[in-house]
Amino acid sequence: MAAHSAHRPVGNNSDLYPRWFGARALLRYHRNPYSDEVTREIQTGFYGRPLDPRQPSDPTARESFVYPLYVVFLIAPTVNLSFVTVQAFARWFLLCVLGASVPLWMYAVGFRTRCTFLLSGILLALSSYPAVLEFHMQNLAVLAIFFLAAAAALVVRKYYLLAGATLALATIKPEASWLVIAWFLLWSISDYGARKRLLWSFLATMAVLIGAAEALLPHWIGWFLGAVREYPVYGSDPNFFQIFLPKPLATLAGIVLLGVVLVLWLRWRKAAPGSSGFGWALAWAAVATLAILPKLAAYNQPLLIPALLVLIAQSESQLNLVARALRKGAFACQIWQWVTASVLSLCSLVFPISRLMGASQWPLLTFLALPPLTLLAVVLCTFSTRESASYER
Numbered sequence: 001m002a003a004h005s006a007h008r009p010v011g012n013n014s015d016l017y018p019r020w021f022g023a024r025a026l027l028r029y030h031r032n033p034y035s036d037e038v039t040r041e042i043q044t045g046f047y048g049r050p051l052d053p054r055q056p057s058d059p060t061a062r063e064s065f066v067y068p069l070y071v072v073f074l075i076a077p078t079v080n081l082s083f084v085t086v087q088a089f090a091r092w093f094l095l096c097v098l099g100a101s102v103p104l105w106m107y108a109v110g111f112r113t114r115c116t117f118l119l120s121g122i123l124l125a126l127s128s129y130p131a132v133l134e135f136h137m138q139n140l141a142v143l144a145i146f147f148l149a150a151a152a153a154l155v156v157r158k159y160y161l162l163a164g165a166t167l168a169l170a171t172i173k174p175e176a177s178w179l180v181i182a183w184f185l186l187w188s189i190s191d192y193g194a195r196k197r198l199l200w201s202f203l204a205t206m207a208v209l210i211g212a213a214e215a216l217l218p219h220w221i222g223w224f225l226g227a228v229r230e231y232p233v234y235g236s237d238p239n240f241f242q243i244f245l246p247k248p249l250a251t252l253a254g255i256v257l258l259g260v261v262l263v264l265w266l267r268w269r270k271a272a273p274g275s276s277g278f279g280w281a282l283a284w285a286a287v288a289t290l291a292i293l294p295k296l297a298a299y300n301q302p303l304l305i306p307a308l309l310v311l312i313a314q315s316e317s318q319l320n321l322v323a324r325a326l327r328k329g330a331f332a333c334q335i336w337q338w339v340t341a342s343v344l345s346l347c348s349l350v351f352p353i354s355r356l357m358g359a360s361q362w363p364l365l366t367f368l369a370l371p372p373l374t375l376l377a378v379v380l381c382t383f384s385t386r387e388s389a390s391y392e393r
Contacts, residue, residue: 011048015299016090016138017083018042022065023072024079026216033065033072034223045083066227069213069220071140071172090138098134098142098302099126101149105306108152109279111313125305129337129363130298139299144173148180152282152306155184155198156274164201168209175293176300180285183265187281190269237296240372254292261288264382280382283307287375298367307374308334314381323380330373333366340365 021042022033031038039062040050046063078086099122105111106118125131134142147170154163167184170177185202188195213220241250261284271277286307293300311327319327340363347356 011044011046012083012087013046013136014083014087014138016087016140017046018063018065019067019071019140020075020078020083020086021045022067023075026069026072027076027079032217032223033069034220034227039064062230064227064230066224066231067140068172068174068209068224069217070209072216073209073212074143074169074172087138091135094134094138094140094142095126095131097146098131101125101142101146101302102305104146104149104153105282105309108149108156108274109282109306109309109313110156110274110276111279111309124334124338125302127338127341128301128334129341129367130301132341133298137299139297141173141176141297141299142302144170144177145302145305147172148177148303149305151184152180156278158273160188160195160197161201164198164203165205167198167202168205171206171209175295176289176303179261179289180282183281183285186265187269187271187278232294237294239294240291240296240368240375243368244372257288257291261285279306279310279313283310283378284382287371287378290371291375296368301370304371304374307378311374311377311381318384319381320384323377323384326373326377326380330370330377333370333373336366337363 022038025031025038025041026033042063042065043050047059051059051062078089102122102125103118106113106121133139147166151163151166151170154160154166163184167177167181170181181202185199188198192199210221217223239250239254241253244250245253264284265281268277268281271281283306286303286305289303290300308330311330314327344356344359344362347359
């Protein structure tokens with residue numbers, strides 16, 4: 001209704017659609033999914049019509065095929081189906097994937113708990129705002145995060161060949177996965193004799209994915225990089241540092257954060273799989289990614305799960321007052337979303353929706369606060385507890 005009143009085009013509004021349509025155009029009709037012609041057809045499905053730059057009310061997001069080409073191999077089984085069918089399946093499939101990532105992250109960071117707590121964690125993840133948004137938008141970020149979680153769990157089981165291949169699949173969303181992958185590569189090189197299979201499995205799988213994509217569309221990497229260069233013009237947001245700091249200081253803060261991450265990784269590079277140091281390295285990779293990622297979309301926030309799990313595992317007695325407050329603040333942000341959404345849902349049974357529209361944004365009031373508070377909590381907890389400095393535990 002709001003879109004129509006503002007004269008904005010309305011279509012299926014599914015983040016999966018550009019990827020599905022691009023895969024279908026390539027695999028069925030041998031067309032270039034990065035081309036302007038395919039982009040206009042994607043806009044017709046996503047928005048209801050192609051975007052018109054002369055219309056000031058039109059959205060700025062082009063909704064083009066801005067993914068590595070090998071994502072089509074994951075979508076290939078669906079290209080002969082109607083998108084209505086694919087979308088209905090993807091909604092529930094990606095929600096299940098999000099829920100399945102919780103026990104995988106728990107296992108990866110060494111968080112052992114009772115079955116009731118595990119089920120509660122899955123339920124809370126599935127009732128969070130990112131999960132609701134994922135159900136409506138079907139963004140593949142959740143699938144990439146699941147691949148990272150699965151790879152981390154496989155590493156703990158020492159199934160290095162499978163872990164390396166799974167890490168390669170996570171590169172379908174390189175901006176969300178590159179820092180976690182960088183940790184695993186550093187970790188594998190640090191004990192090359194025992195962990196080399198992880199490194200070579202990742203490199204071999206990447207070579208196969210890139211080579212197979214090249215066979216489908218020669219020179220696709222150039223097309224992809226061209227689409228990536230255009231993306232910041234219409235599809236990116238300021239990162240969290242840029243929200244609070246002037247651009248030069250925000251850039252410096254991002255560089256300093258990555259420098260701290262590297263120093264800590266060098267401390268933990270020999271950590272045993274599933275140990276405290278291993279979990280802290282994953283937590284730092286997660287919060288640093290969310291801090292520097294130029295996209296504030298909620299579908300990236302499930303990447304915070306390993307960081308939140310590591311924070312839960314910390315004993316109150318080991319933390320100073322500020323660290324305890326920040327840790328509680330991070331969880332308060334998440335609890336606020338659950339409580340307010342539940343209250344609104346119950347009120348909708350009694351009051352008409354029109355009376356609740358003004359309160360509909362209440363669950364989102366802590367949306368922007370969660371990643372920076374989690375980052376600060378991880379920083380303070382890291383330097384106020386001895387366990388976080390452990391190599392082997």
